[in-house]
Amino acid sequence: MDAMQALYSRRSIRKYTSESISEQAIKELLEAAMSAPSAGNQQPWHFVVIHDRKLLDQIPSLHPHSLMCREAQTAILVCGDPTLEKHVGYWVQDCAAATENLLIAVHAKGLGGVWVGVYPREERVIGFRKLLHIPEHVIPFALIPLGHPAEEKPPQPDRYNEARIHKNSG
Ligand SMILES: Cc1cc2nc3c(=O)[nH]c(=O)nc-3n(C[C@H](O)[C@H](O)[C@H](O)COP(=O)(O)O)c2cc1C
Numbered sequence: 001m002d003a004m005q006a007l008y009s010r011r012s013i014r015k016y017t018s019e020s021i022s023e024q025a026i027k028e029l030l031e032a033a034m035s036a037p038s039a040g041n042q043q044p045w046h047f048v049v050i051h052d053r054k055l056l057d058q059i060p061s062l063h064p065h066s067l068m069c070r071e072a073q074t075a076i077l078v079c080g081d082p083t084l085e086k087h088v089g090y091w092v093q094d095c096a097a098a099t100e101n102l103l104i105a106v107h108a109k110g111l112g113g114v115w116v117g118v119y120p121r122e123e124r125v126i127g128f129r130k131l132l133h134i135p136e137h138v139i140p141f142a143l144i145p146l147g148h149p150a151e152e153k154p155p156q157p158d159r160y161n162e163a164r165i166h167k168n169s170g
Helices: 003-009 023-034 053-062 091-108 122-132
Strands: 045-050 074-080 139-147
Touching (some): 023 045, 023 074, 023 091, 045 091, 053 139, 074 091, 091 139
Antiparallel strands (some): 045 074, 074 139
């Protein structure tokens, strides 16, 4: 799939079939995530791959907008690690770039996924830390539940907005 086509046809997919996702596909998704740009190429991230059905089923009890985890075959939790930073404070932007890369790769491979926001909601950060035994210095950032799509979405509405474009001044 061409990069521009992937950007414009990606949608949040929240319904999945029961078909599992191969380890090879997961590896390719993680390679795409880790190819994201980061400040000074610091790559301050970790990825927790969640396959365990019991864990996936518990996620909606700690995150109110994550019911799709009960259908998802896998979910990937993108985490930030400020102890890996060379440029303090940029880990959030770095993790957002990795998350978007991951989402686009999911779509380009014919899978479906959705960005579920975790950071900066303290209760969600703490909830994921507890559930997945994540060390204190690592910050759960975003969850991507994924699977083979069981819903089709129309193409994205056009979000181009001239009013948000400013030339030479804000
Ligand atoms: C930072 C962020 C947090 C989000 N959190 C959630 C969430 O908790 N649950 C959910 O179902 N979707 C979540 N979304 C997905 C958005 O609802 C979705 O991207 C938006 O409605 C646009 O739809 P589209 O992705 O199909 O283009 C989140 C997206 C972003 C970027």
